[in-house]
Amino acid sequence: xxxxxxxxxxxxxxxxxxxxxxxxxxxxxxxxxxxxxxxxxxxxxxxxxxxxxxxxxxxxxxxxxxxxxxxxxxxxxxxxxxxxxxxxxxxxxxxxxxxxxxxxxxxxxxxxxxxxxxxxxxxxxxxxxxxxx
Numbered sequence: 409x410x411x412x413x414x415x416x417x418x419x420x421x422x423x424x425x426x427x428x429x430x431x432x433x434x435x436x437x438x439x440x441x442x443x444x445x446x447x448x449x450x451x452x453x454x455x456x457x458x459x460x461x462x463x464x465x466x467x468x469x470x471x472x473x474x475x476x477x478x479x480x481x482x483x484x485x486x487x488x489x490x491x492x493x494x495x496x497x498x499x500x501x502x503x504x505x506x507x508x509x510x511x512x513x514x515x516x517x518x519x520x521x522x523x524x525x526x527x528x529x530x531x532x533x534x535x536x537x538x539x540x541x
Contacts, residue, residue: 414438422495423488426504429536430495432526438492442485449477496523501533 414437422428446464453460453475460475494504500522509515527533 411437411441415441418492419485419488422491424491426491426494427498427536428495429499429527429533430492431499432496432524435492435496435523442481442489446478446481449481450474453477493523495536498536499527499533500525501528501530 414434417434418438422430450464450473454473457475457477460472462474462479463469463471464474464478465471490507493507497504497506497519502522506519506522509519
């Protein structure tokens with residue numbers, strides 16, 4: 409999937425659609441592109457602007473590599489990231505509330521496993537509208 413198509417689909421067209429389904433390419437391409445943009449923002453914050461005040465990897469540590477642009481990108485894509493995660497879990501036949509499992513050690517591996525797996529055509533998954541048929 410092309411960068412512009414994926415970002416437009418996730419960030420604009422289906423920005424707050426939490427009820428549908430998302431296939432693996434939409435989810436993983438968005439994750440990749442959002443991470444690349446986040447890294448570029450961190451580089452600009454660190455080397456061009458020179459103003460950094462927190463760390464992505466070590467939030468309460470002494471390391472500081474992120475600043476205003478990273479914070480703005482993170483806040484700008486927070487809702488869309490939650491929605492695309494919920495849609496991806498719906499594609500597997502699970503509730504979007506399973507995202508909270510990402511905060512629990514060892515339970516997060518189960519959620520990541522579900523995000524990696526292909527779609528299921530179980531009654532639980534079929535209750536959500538699939539825009540890809």
